[in-house]
Amino acid sequence: MEMPTPNANVLSKKAHIVKRLSKILPAESVIFEEHETRAYECDALTAYRCLPMIAVLPETTQQVSDVLRVCYEEGVPVVPRGSGTSLAGGAMPTADCVILGVAKLNNVLETDYDNRLIRVQSGRTNLSVSGAVEEDGFFYAPDPSSQLACAIAGNIGMNSGGAHCLKYGVTTNNLMGVTMVMMDGEIVEIGGSHLDSAGLDLLGVICGSEGQLGVVTEATLRILSKPVGARPVLIAFDKNEVAGACVADIIKAGVLPVAMEFMDRLCIETSENFANAGYPNAEALLIVEVEGSELEIQEQLSKIITIAEKHNPIELRESKSEEESAKIWLGRKSAFGAIGQISDYMCLDGTIPVSELPYVLKRIGEIGNEYGLRVGNVFHAGDGNMHPLILFDANKPGDLELCEKMGAEILRLCVEVGGCLTGEHGVGVEKRDLMFNQYNEQDIEAQLNIKDVFDPKWLLNGAKVFPLVSTEDRRAA
Amino acid sequence: MIAPTTEAELSDFLSEASEPVRIVGGGTRQNLGNSVKAKKKLTTAGLTGITLLEPAALTLVVRSGTPLKEVQKALNEVNQQLPFEPMDHCDLLGSTGETTIGGVVACNISGSRRIQTGACRDSLIGVRFVDGMGTIVKNGGRVMKNVTGYDLVKLMAGSYGTLGVMTELSFKLLPKPEATASIKLHGLSDEDGIAALCKALGSPNDVNGAAHLNNETLIRIEGFSGSVEFRIEALKKLFPNFEISVETNSEKNKEIWNSIGNVSVFSKTTTSIWRLSVKPTSGPKIMDTLLKAGIKADAQYDWGGGLVYLSVPENIDIRNHLSNIQGHITLVRGNGGGADAMPVQNSLIKEIEEGLRKKFDPRKILNSGIMA
Numbered sequence: 001m002e003m004p005t006p007n008a009n010v011l012s013k014k015a016h017i018v019k020r021l022s023k024i025l026p027a028e029s030v031i032f033e034e035h036e037t038r039a040y041e042c043d044a045l046t047a048y049r050c051l052p053m054i055a056v057l058p059e060t061t062q063q064v065s066d067v068l069r070v071c072y073e074e075g076v077p078v079v080p081r082g083s084g085t086s087l088a089g090g091a092m093p094t095a096d097c098v099i100l101g102v103a104k105l106n107n108v109l110e111t112d113y114d115n116r117l118i119r120v121q122s123g124r125t126n127l128s129v130s131g132a133v134e135e136d137g138f139f140y141a142p143d144p145s146s147q148l149a150c151a152i153a154g155n156i157g158m159n160s161g162g163a164h165c166l167k168y169g170v171t172t173n174n175l176m177g178v179t180m181v182m183m184d185g186e187i188v189e190i191g192g193s194h195l196d197s198a199g200l201d202l203l204g205v206i207c208g209s210e211g212q213l214g215v216v217t218e219a220t221l222r223i224l225s226k227p228v229g230a231r232p233v234l235i236a237f238d239k240n241e242v243a244g245a246c247v248a249d250i251i252k253a254g255v256l257p258v259a260m261e262f263m264d265r266l267c268i269e270t271s272e273n274f275a276n277a278g279y280p281n282a283e284a285l286l287i288v289e290v291e292g293s294e295l296e297i298q299e300q301l302s303k304i305i306t307i308a309e310k311h312n313p314i315e316l317r318e319s320k321s322e323e324e325s326a327k328i329w330l331g332r333k334s335a336f337g338a339i340g341q342i343s344d345y346m347c348l349d350g351t352i353p354v355s356e357l358p359y360v361l362k363r364i365g366e367i368g369n370e371y372g373l374r375v376g377n378v379f380h381a382g383d384g385n386m387h388p389l390i391l392f393d394a395n396k397p398g399d400l401e402l403c404e405k406m407g408a409e410i411l412r413l414c415v416e417v418g419g420c421l422t423g424e425h426g427v428g429v430e431k432r433d434l435m436f437n438q439y440n441e442q443d444i445e446a447q448l449n450i451k452d453v454f455d456p457k458w459l460l461n462g463a464k465v466f467p468l469v470s471t472e473d474r475r476a477a
Numbered sequence: 478m479i480a481p482t483t484e485a486e487l488s489d490f491l492s493e494a495s496e497p498v499r500i501v502g503g504g505t506r507q508n509l510g511n512s513v514k515a516k517k518k519l520t521t522a523g524l525t526g527i528t529l530l531e532p533a534a535l536t537l538v539v540r541s542g543t544p545l546k547e548v549q550k551a552l553n554e555v556n557q558q559l560p561f562e563p564m565d566h567c568d569l570l571g572s573t574g575e576t577t578i579g580g581v582v583a584c585n586i587s588g589s590r591r592i593q594t595g596a597c598r599d600s601l602i603g604v605r606f607v608d609g610m611g612t613i614v615k616n617g618g619r620v621m622k623n624v625t626g627y628d629l630v631k632l633m634a635g636s637y638g639t640l641g642v643m644t645e646l647s648f649k650l651l652p653k654p655e656a657t658a659s660i661k662l663h664g665l666s667d668e669d670g671i672a673a674l675c676k677a678l679g680s681p682n683d684v685n686g687a688a689h690l691n692n693e694t695l696i697r698i699e700g701f702s703g704s705v706e707f708r709i710e711a712l713k714k715l716f717p718n719f720e721i722s723v724e725t726n727s728e729k730n731k732e733i734w735n736s737i738g739n740v741s742v743f744s745k746t747t748t749s750i751w752r753l754s755v756k757p758t759s760g761p762k763i764m765d766t767l768l769k770a771g772i773k774a775d776a777q778y779d780w781g782g783g784l785v786y787l788s789v790p791e792n793i794d795i796r797n798h799l800s801n802i803q804g805h806i807t808l809v810r811g812n813g814g815g816a817d818a819m820p821v822q823n824s825l826i827k828e829i830e831e832g833l834r835k836k837f838d839p840r841k842i843l844n845s846g847i848m849a
Contacts, residue, residue, distance in 0.1 A: 113675075113679055114672075114675040114679070114757070114758050115675070115756050115757050115758055115783075116678060116679060137679075137681070138679075158624060159624045159628065161622055161624075165622065169595060169599060170622065170624075172599075172628065172631065173595050173599045182825075186825055188825050188826065188829075190826070192756075192803050192804070193756040193803050193804075194754045194755050194756055194783060194803060194804035194805070195591065195592075195596070195754060195780055195783045195784070196585065196587070196591075196596055196635075196754050197635075197805075198754070198805035198807075198819075198820040198822060199819075199820065199822050199826065199830055199848060199849070200632060200635070200636055200639075200640075200830050200833060200848070201585070201598055201631045201632050201634060201635050201636070202632075202826065202829060202830075203631075204598060204628055204630075204631020204632055204634070205627055205628055205629065205631060205632045207628065207631075208624050208627065208628045209627055209628075225678075225679055225680055225681045225682075226681060227681050228681050247533075248533035248534075249533075251532070251533055251534070251535060251652075252532050252533050252555075253652075254556060254652035254653065254654075254655065255652070256651070256652060292681075292683075292704060293681075293704075293707055293711070295703055295704070295707045296700075296701075296703070296704040296707060298703075299701050299703040299704055300701065300704075303701075351620040351621075351622045351623055352620065353531065353534050353536065353619060353620060354533060354534040355531060355533055355534055380622070383620070383621050383622045384534065384620050384621075384622070385620075385622040418618065418619055418620070419618070419620050420618050420620055420623040420625045421625045422623075422624050422625050423620070423622035423623060423624065424622055424624055425624070426624050427624075427625060427626060431625075435625070435626060438618075438625055438626075439615070439616075439625075439626060440615075442612050442613060442614055443614055443615050443616065443626075444626070445612075446608070446612075446614045446616070446629060446837070447616075447626050447627040447629065449833075449836040449837070450627055450629070450632075450833065450836075451627075452832075452836065453829060453832035453833050453836060454829065465626060465627075466626075
């Protein structure tokens, strides 16, 4: 992975910068010895690593502001970091950077059930936001699969999704306001406890900006009343096309399941061997989940089952108990882990129009054959967000590069059929160089212009999202 | 009136334009916003047509000048709808014309269902626009999950044309509900009405309309008929000692919620109309504050109390009395004692907004001054 040449001037000032940061933060919150900064050398995209110059762990918005002001004055690049679970290398350091981790900012500041909102510090983990309100019958809807560990800060940075976003939307649809520190240390409040913003929708552009516009320290999030119950049905088919047609018919019939997950043969078999979920021998498997009271669940499931039966499924299994529901989900939830047990893999995240599902699956199979690499498909079928898992051998020289090349080809395919490079993981460093497949120069320039306004010196996470060649002049200026 | 019929024509015009233009869709919301200094008008009325409607993917792509009515007709035929239920301003503003989908997006117009399914900006998933230099830009696309690069889609929604003239828009759709019901609680004060709405919205009944006016509190639910019947009973149980009536007729429900969405209650008055976006529970306090200041105001609450339309005698700037509220206040109609129509932002946000406008429209030719 090509990264910008570290700024020699910045590196030469390391001791001076450490000294200035140590005046702001307690000693244990300024990390600069190599054996300690090692913990920050990568995020969940572990194939790419780089030791940062310094890592800091501020505890208040004011400290974040003071840190950024120092970095701004000294011209030091800053890489913001939530919990480091990015699959796209969003929190990967550069050698001359200060990693600004928000993990110590993890308090709940306010819960307001009447107005259905919670205000938290941004280092709080996704699941513990729901955890703070669940006893009172509420939850925070976006549920990325890393939700046990990932921070709200990262969710906002990447505009994270999850399995339930067909019904509840992604982070941007559930974010009401932020406290954000600009690169020069200014603290700005955007949005809040009211529903729509005044003026331009700055919140909309901050969400998903991958830590390039500012460092979010607090967030106001929409919380919802928990549904009474939820139940999945498992439907297995002998052809991918038929499973795809079934998904389309369910949506066309006006049913909006809370989740619709798809697995192909490789994922079904691997998960079954790993988790013994009792999955049938099938080419394609759908897990469709609906929510509500008992009566509402029955009403929706009966419509779904009627539609599914028209497509002659090999098996149709309606859960009759909590245990059966858990078992239906078990295989799907262990799919990534199961694949990880048998091989190294790379997880893609392209989205496609749902109607292109059968074609894209066929093409992915063909591309896999051309490259001689196996691919498993497990994804959110309702919204077309694919997660092809390409299997490779990290110990075999050249295999990672081959896998990356094949991944790029699959992502180009997603764009060709009317989709996009990334549905919920973000661009980071991983897909940076593919951006011109989706956007032309004018489209990219419009985005770079936004960063110019928020971060004129291009110090915040500047080596991400856009091809380095397109940002070179701005970073150098 | 300049009326390009293609995106390329629009691009040519803007790249060579030498003076400011007022951008017009159907012209039904020309009174929204601060006054614009421009002699020429530029209309999107020539940029029409649905380019893609895919019911199985809940997706619509449409050119910006397409009349909203045409969009709704096409969606009706496939039993789907725009989730955000855009309001119509004609009655309230006394305007005429054919509302366009581009105008809806430019002003980020959302109706009662916003409380459940989000605003116009939440359903918008892709946009093409021409900026103030004539550059054609696209962002987002036609899929509902897309985090590729910055989200300019949201930024364009509600930008009142100041960053660019939108030419094509993509939306995420929703199925039309099989059944609708409204539960009415009678005889409640503003404070009790908002408290009831909070209770309903905080229950697991998927409430998607929550309004209060003239001592009547309205709670709407939609979905499959069995589910709606079930939730009517569940909601009734939430309010055991209230005077309740239930409306299940779909035409009547349409009338009720159109009237709320379009703020018809104030369409015939000669007062000034203010729109407040606030924390839902703070609505009744606002009325108290105004009452104490000797200002006679009438209110319609929507969005569970978070959207307040106030009818206030002319020539009073209510912002002078409400500087401490969380949220913002817009003058929608009439005279506000010299106040600007648009909310005034704090200096840092103002600086960011000006910076963005300077990038997209350096010559200040697009609806200049309408937002600030």
